[in-house]
Amino acid sequence: MIRCVIFDMDGVVVNTEPIGYKANKALYNDLGITVPDSVYATFVGNSDKNIVAKLKDLYDILLTHEQLLQKQYSYFYKLFDTSDEVKLLPNVKEFIQHLHANGFKLLLASSAPNRKIDKVFTRFGLHPYFDAKLSGEDFEFSKPNPAIFNAAVAKSGFTKEECVVIEDSTNGIKAAKAAGIYCIGYKSGLSIDQDTTEADITITSFKQLNSNKLQTLPITL
Incomplete structure (x- = not known):
C-alpha cells in the first residue's frame, strides 16, 4: 500500500x-x-x-x-521575484491537499537549491502539506543518480514499496527507477519535452490521480 x-x-x-x-x-x-x-x-x-x-x-x-x-x-x-509567469501546475495544489487530507506523507525531492524551494513553497502556501523537503544542492551527485530518492525514502520512514515518485524529467525518472521506486511520469505540455517512457505510467493531468488509485499498485488510469 x-x-x-x-x-x-x-x-x-x-x-x-x-x-x-x-x-x-x-x-x-x-x-x-x-x-x-x-x-x-x-x-x-x-x-x-x-x-x-x-x-x-x-x-x-x-x-x-x-x-x-x-x-x-x-x-x-x-x-x-518580479515575474508573474511563475505558476503552480494545473490542479496540483488541490491534489496535494487531497493527499494530505487522506493521510499520505508528502515529501519533496527536487534538484533545486534550498533557497528556490523555500521561495516557491512560501509564495504558494505549500509548507503545511510536506513533511520534508530535500534539495539537490545537498547531494554530491544529481539526478539521474538515485541518491536524493534513496534519502527521501529513508526520511519517509516507509519502505520503497510504500512510496511513489512523481517526476517530469528524463533524469528524474531514471533516478527514481534506479532507486527502485514506482514512478509516475507527468507531462504537462508546458515544459521542454522530456522522455517519460521509463516511468511506470505517464499522466497528463493530476485529475487522473486520487488517494484511492494510489493505495495499491499498479495504478489503472
Whole structure:
C-alpha cells in the first residue's frame, strides 16, 4: 500500500521553466556562449551546481564554478521575484491537499537549491502539506543518480514499496527507477519535452490521480 508520495518540484509542482529559460539564455548571452535547446534539455532535472559543472566542461568559461553558480542565481532570482509567469501546475495544489487530507506523507525531492524551494513553497502556501523537503544542492551527485530518492525514502520512514515518485524529467525518472521506486511520469505540455517512457505510467493531468488509485499498485488510469 502506498503511504508516501515524493514530488519533484520544477515541472511537477510549479512551472518555473519559462523564466528559467529566459534567465539562462540571458546568462549565456552575457557569457558569449550558445547553448542549443537540444543540450539545454539534458540539463532538466539536474541540480544547479551540476549544470554549472557541465557548462564549464562544454564551454570555455573563465569564471570559477562558484562565480558561475552565483551569476546564474542572480539572473534567475531577479526574474523570479518580479515575474508573474511563475505558476503552480494545473490542479496540483488541490491534489496535494487531497493527499494530505487522506493521510499520505508528502515529501519533496527536487534538484533545486534550498533557497528556490523555500521561495516557491512560501509564495504558494505549500509548507503545511510536506513533511520534508530535500534539495539537490545537498547531494554530491544529481539526478539521474538515485541518491536524493534513496534519502527521501529513508526520511519517509516507509519502505520503497510504500512510496511513489512523481517526476517530469528524463533524469528524474531514471533516478527514481534506479532507486527502485514506482514512478509516475507527468507531462504537462508546458515544459521542454522530456522522455517519460521509463516511468511506470505517464499522466497528463493530476485529475487522473486520487488517494484511492494510489493505495495499491499498479495504478489503472
